Amino acid sequence: MRAEPGLRAHPTAVSPQFLQDTLDALFNIMMENSESETFDTLVFDALVFIIGLIADRKFQHFNPVLETYIKKHFSATLAYTKLTKVLRNYVDNAEKPGVNEQLYKAMKALEYIFKFIVSRVLFNQ
Template identity: 90%
Template sequence: MMENSESETFDTLVFDALVFIIGLIADRKFQHFNPVLETYIKKHFSATLAYTKLTKVLKTYVDNAEKCGITDQLFKAMKALEYIFKFIVRSRILFNQLYENKGEADFRESLLQLFKSINEMMSSISDQTVIVKVRILPASPRAPRPPVALRRSAKYAGIPARPPGRSALGRGLRGARQGERGAARLLSRLSAALPGRWS
């Protein structure tokens, strides 16, 4: 991704590969690799501009949620959201260390736009977004059950229920559904994880 910083040719492919790896580690059979991924992000990950590309590709997926053909990949990306944001935050921290908060306003704006896109996706009632939402929400902590009409619909019938779990997605989606104030609060939480002027 970073070796092709002037081209978007490989951005989506690299993003999809990252999501695939995160998905593997999330599988119960491979959960013992979680500390390895955490260590990699904190101590070995070094791409200072990755945050721009990760944010851009994720937003592209969310913005195109109503299109056929990306439902599965969007769902996988949303399930991997916690680690995607860890990569984004770590990348931005490394960038700050080198360039002393250069582009801070642009970074905040890109995250705000991403959260607004997630909010719009969660507000949409198109067939494609309904499928994604019904699969995402049960995996969020303390998530409300889908409405009875939705649970009875044919769209929902073929989708397996997923047990509640802990993820950044639940916090993010609950905040994003509350509109711009929710997005701003979520952005504030994320910014609090960054050093210096980000806290």
């Protein structure tokens, strides 16, 4: 995934404004490639990045938007398997260079990652 140069320079200026569309697109990428793990880590990292943006004080007002998305709009029923697999991979490989930093970012976003996971697990039961 390659971002436009202007968006890359100022990711916080645009991303939260289109939160639902962005999250839908990420989960569509993950689910359209459900037989493959090719994009799982990229989607997971993008999700962690977005959650990190929302955790920033400048965008705290998007917390209710994210909560509403998880409760009412999130519909990728099998995404929980892919999210847990990537998270487990990060934990299992925490000692490897580069993984450590991604695991740290994921841990900071863990509350919402688990909300995504649990919402679908409960839905499937």
